[in-house]
Amino acid sequence: MSREELTKIILPEDKIPKFWYNVQADMPNPPAPPLNPRTKQPATPEDLTPIFPMGLILQEVSQERYIEIPQEVRELYKLWRPSPLYRARRLEKALDTPCKIYYKYEGVSPVGSHKLNSALPQAFFNKAEGIKRLTTETGAGQWGTALSLACKLFALECTVYMVKVSYEQKPYRRIIMETYGAECIPSPSNRTATGRAFREKEPDTPGTLGMAISEAVEDAAGRDDTNYALGSVLNHVCLHQTIIGQEVKLQMEMVDDYPDMVIGCCGGGSNFSGIAFPFVPDKLKGQKIRLIAVEPSACPTLTQGVFEYDYGDAAGLTPMLKMYTLGHDFTPPGIHAGGLRYHGDSPLVSQLFHDGLIEARAVLQKGAFEAAVMFARTEGIVPAPESAHAIRVAIDEALLGKEEGVARTIVFNLSGHGQLDLAAYDNYLSGNVQDIEFSDEALQESLKTLP
Amino acid sequence: MSREELTKIILPEDKIPKFWYNVQADMPNPPAPPLNPRTKQPATPEDLTPIFPMGLILQEVSQERYIEIPQEVRELYKLWRPSPLYRARRLEKALDTPCKIYYKYEGVSPVGSHKLNSALPQAFFNKAEGIKRLTTETGAGQWGTALSLACKLFALECTVYMVKVSYEQKPYRRIIMETYGAECIPSPSNRTATGRAFREKEPDTPGTLGMAISEAVEDAAGRDDTNYALGSVLNHVCLHQTIIGQEVKLQMEMVDDYPDMVIGCCGGGSNFSGIAFPFVPDKLKGQKIRLIAVEPSACPTLTQGVFEYDYGDAAGLTPMLKMYTLGHDFTPPGIHAGGLRYHGDSPLVSQLFHDGLIEARAVLQKGAFEAAVMFARTEGIVPAPESAHAIRVAIDEALLGKEEGVARTIVFNLSGHGQLDLAAYDNYLSGNVQDIEFSDEALQESLKTLP
Numbered sequence: 001m002s003r004e005e006l007t008k009i010i011l012p013e014d015k016i017p018k019f020w021y022n023v024q025a026d027m028p029n030p031p032a033p034p035l036n037p038r039t040k041q042p043a044t045p046e047d048l049t050p051i052f053p054m055g056l057i058l059q060e061v062s063q064e065r066y067i068e069i070p071q072e073v074r075e076l077y078k079l080w081r082p083s084p085l086y087r088a089r090r091l092e093k094a095l096d097t098p099c100k101i102y103y104k105y106e107g108v109s110p111v112g113s114h115k116l117n118s119a120l121p122q123a124f125f126n127k128a129e130g131i132k133r134l135t136t137e138t139g140a141g142q143w144g145t146a147l148s149l150a151c152k153l154f155a156l157e158c159t160v161y162m163v164k165v166s167y168e169q170k171p172y173r174r175i176i177m178e179t180y181g182a183e184c185i186p187s188p189s190n191r192t193a194t195g196r197a198f199r200e201k202e203p204d205t206p207g208t209l210g211m212a213i214s215e216a217v218e219d220a221a222g223r224d225d226t227n228y229a230l231g232s233v234l235n236h237v238c239l240h241q242t243i244i245g246q247e248v249k250l251q252m253e254m255v256d257d258y259p260d261m262v263i264g265c266c267g268g269g270s271n272f273s274g275i276a277f278p279f280v281p282d283k284l285k286g287q288k289i290r291l292i293a294v295e296p297s298a299c300p301t302l303t304q305g306v307f308e309y310d311y312g313d314a315a316g317l318t319p320m321l322k323m324y325t326l327g328h329d330f331t332p333p334g335i336h337a338g339g340l341r342y343h344g345d346s347p348l349v350s351q352l353f354h355d356g357l358i359e360a361r362a363v364l365q366k367g368a369f370e371a372a373v374m375f376a377r378t379e380g381i382v383p384a385p386e387s388a389h390a391i392r393v394a395i396d397e398a399l400l401g402k403e404e405g406v407a408r409t410i411v412f413n414l415s416g417h418g419q420l421d422l423a424a425y426d427n428y429l430s431g432n433v434q435d436i437e438f439s440d441e442a443l444q445e446s447l448k449t450l451p
Numbered sequence: 452m453s454r455e456e457l458t459k460i461i462l463p464e465d466k467i468p469k470f471w472y473n474v475q476a477d478m479p480n481p482p483a484p485p486l487n488p489r490t491k492q493p494a495t496p497e498d499l500t501p502i503f504p505m506g507l508i509l510q511e512v513s514q515e516r517y518i519e520i521p522q523e524v525r526e527l528y529k530l531w532r533p534s535p536l537y538r539a540r541r542l543e544k545a546l547d548t549p550c551k552i553y554y555k556y557e558g559v560s561p562v563g564s565h566k567l568n569s570a571l572p573q574a575f576f577n578k579a580e581g582i583k584r585l586t587t588e589t590g591a592g593q594w595g596t597a598l599s600l601a602c603k604l605f606a607l608e609c610t611v612y613m614v615k616v617s618y619e620q621k622p623y624r625r626i627i628m629e630t631y632g633a634e635c636i637p638s639p640s641n642r643t644a645t646g647r648a649f650r651e652k653e654p655d656t657p658g659t660l661g662m663a664i665s666e667a668v669e670d671a672a673g674r675d676d677t678n679y680a681l682g683s684v685l686n687h688v689c690l691h692q693t694i695i696g697q698e699v700k701l702q703m704e705m706v707d708d709y710p711d712m713v714i715g716c717c718g719g720g721s722n723f724s725g726i727a728f729p730f731v732p733d734k735l736k737g738q739k740i741r742l743i744a745v746e747p748s749a750c751p752t753l754t755q756g757v758f759e760y761d762y763g764d765a766a767g768l769t770p771m772l773k774m775y776t777l778g779h780d781f782t783p784p785g786i787h788a789g790g791l792r793y794h795g796d797s798p799l800v801s802q803l804f805h806d807g808l809i810e811a812r813a814v815l816q817k818g819a820f821e822a823a824v825m826f827a828r829t830e831g832i833v834p835a836p837e838s839a840h841a842i843r844v845a846i847d848e849a850l851l852g853k854e855e856g857v858a859r860t861i862v863f864n865l866s867g868h869g870q871l872d873l874a875a876y877d878n879y880l881s882g883n884v885q886d887i888e889f890s891d892e893a894l895q896e897s898l899k900t901l902p
Contacts, residue, residue, distance in 0.1 A: 007530060075456075109831075171873075171874075175880070380560075
């Protein structure tokens with residue numbers, strides 16, 4: 001080796017992007033507008049003010065290509081950003097592949113995932129408009145943890161409704177949210193009318209993100225000092241996450257490389273859109289690049305859902321969104337990747353998928369864990385079960401490149417580490433993780449409930 | 452703000468030090484030699500070869516000031532090094548102190564602590580001499596996790612004897628070691644003669660690091676293909692950790708600053724020596740700098756122990772080391788900072804403390820957690836309970852500076868994050884953590900067992 005080879009590609013702190021990238025400015029077909037659930041007419045900003053601050057509502061509908069990141073948020077991004085882009089040399093060697101594999105590591109954030117990228121600006125814009133308290137839902141717990149810290153840093157109170165099955169599987173998640181000063185409640189709960197209704201209908205429900213969203217929205221709508229914050233799906237959340245992909249582009253330039261494909265796991269779409277959207281303009285200009293969203297086979301929204309208007313939550317309290325959906329009544333099986341258990345998907349991701357600009361792939365749970373353990377044993381980092389889905393496809397593509405004798409450049413988003421998800425690894429290592437077949441019957445039942 | 456203020460001070464990857472710093476070259480009084488426990492004569496290299504490779508034995512006794520880091524180890528350091536030095540601006544603001552507080556964050560390693568700095572070279576030098584398997588002990592689990600990963604990266608088998616009380620308090624620790632492919636056994640166990648003897652003597656023992664060391668040493672001594680690895684105390688371990696302080700010195704230069712004091716928690720001494728030793732030559736040259744080792748009041752080795760020869764383990768299998776000790780028979784109470792529950796201390800740290808080059812301070816458990824929660828809520832990172840001891844003293848010093856109106860520069864080592872220690876935070880937040888008074892009677896009993 002004549003020159004030392006880089007393992008991490010690091011940007012200096014002053015290269016943290018100053019703007020978020022808004023893909024709406026470049027989409028060939030703009031996303032259909034959200035509809036007011038009562039009137040079925042396009043929702044007005046006023047429809048949203050009971051639960052969102054105007055600063056975020058304006059971002060939600062903005063057509064501006066670049067939206068400035070407030071200085072206060074950028075200062076807080078410096079707690080961990082720019083995040084490193086790694087060259088996975090040891091994984092490549094273990095696979096004996098001619099492909100180059102890079103991963104963007106968002107787990108360096110103090111909460112261990114990419115979710116803080118949006119939690120901070122959401123807390124900031126709420127604080128700026130006089131809000132005292134935020135409510136939210138969390139599945140795997142990554143989003144709830146991020147919002148708990150963001151609220152503490154901006155001196156807001158925080159209440160997190162956590163999907164019951166995750167609350168029970170991941171006691172450490174509750175504790176870390178409480179360490180940041182937040183309140184964490186298993187959902188469905190007795191705290192809200194919708195929660196009580198879900199419990200009455202199905203006392204043993206494991207809960208879903210859709211149910212937890214209903215509870216958090218109801219809580220926020222009922223108090224003037226309280227707003228609601230969502231960790232994925234909405235346009236402004238995807239917008240905030242684009243800081244990931246913008247950094248990746250600068251980092252790839254530093255090593256004179258460019259991806260043949262960009263891979264992210266996809267539940268509501270936040271980490272996938274974050275890494276993928278900044279590459280959309282290149283693709284529109286003719287650059288050959290594949291953008292691959294990876295979802296669990298147990299909740300295959302893009303690969304088996306329908307592109308229709310549906311509610312974002314289980315109780316039908318939110319605006320109706322045009323998105324790929326399995327029906328808001330769909331209860332995904334209790335897989336370990338709790339952050340991917342969502343019936344719908346980001347309207348932006350959905351429209352771009354519909355238009356053929358992005359691809360989708362569904363993978364089974366055991367294969368995702370197998371990839372995650374291989375990754376941990378070569379690269380050292382134990383991945384979040386959600387991120388493991390992206391690793392599975394990155395490995396599959398690297399093996400395909402080997403089979404075909406083509407040296408492709410693969411970039412994936414390692415959206416978080418799995419140190420709070422170790423119970424899931426225990427299950428996998430002891431042979432207790434099952435692949436869950438998707439039930440077409442359940443889907444057909446659920447789709448009947450589309451509004 | 453006319454210029455952007457740095458939050459993280461980052462070195463480029465090629466600035467990872469190429470040498471470890473060996474404080475033995477500069478000590479006014481060299482450490483007393485280890486003694487063979489049978490002959491009470493200075494141990495020869497041959498006494499150590501049954502459990503250590505010659506590469507590490509030579510480091511143990513070397514008087515060279517700089518020892519080259521093998522290229523293979525340095526390549527692996529790049530998985531997370533150089534680690535960031537943070538300016539704790541939010542903590543400073545919360546304390547309203549004129550002092551500047553910096554922290555070196557070793558929790559960015561894939562295993563979440565500084566322990567990988569020594570685990571990798573230990574695995575490397577064993578592998579180079581044909582060893583197939585390593586045994587070790589672990590208290591909090593940080594060292595066992597690091598050695599598990601290091602062994603996997605160098606294709607060695609790994610067996611970890613984990614102090615029973617930690618094994619029970621921290622199930623995730625076992626799982627992460629298993630995820631890296633290691634075997635993890637609660638100690639004392641039935642696997643070894645010493646383990647069986649400890650269990651017979653005291654069936655309900657919570658275990659100690661000293662007992663776990665005895666078991667790991669017995670296991671290694673009994674098999675030709677197996678060596679033993681220690682995560683702290685020994686000279687070569689402190690040597691490997693000096694990469695921390697060397698980076699800190701470069702990072703402080705980058706911002707034209709220099710510490711008035713350097714603080715690290717101290718159990719066996721590995722993270723403290725790592726950050727402090729590279730500053731010893733400056734102090735010897737007349738630089739005004741304080742080096743402060745912080746230990747738990749429940750196990751106050753430096754502040755209440757005696758400076759005598761004692762065994763490194765509970766069963767008396769190891770060479771006798773001249774060190775501050777509470778007696779190898781001392782069972783520290785089951786505090787949450789399991790990594791600090793060790794009866795002895797590094798002979799190098801002990802000699803330097805004896806010679807007045809370093810200071811020691813003991814802090815109570817509740818105060819450490821209070822400091823840790825304040826840190827998490829301002830800087831975002833949830834600290835390991837061990838590191839919380841260093842934070843307690845850093846905060847106390849920053850408050851003292853405020854009282855005295857003196858703007859001192861404080862640097863501490865945040866040796867690891869606490870995401871696998873959240874059960875301890877749960878106990879603290881629910882009011883179930885007690886300060887444990889040190890029993891002088893127990894100390895006097897234990898000191899009677901000195902060899």
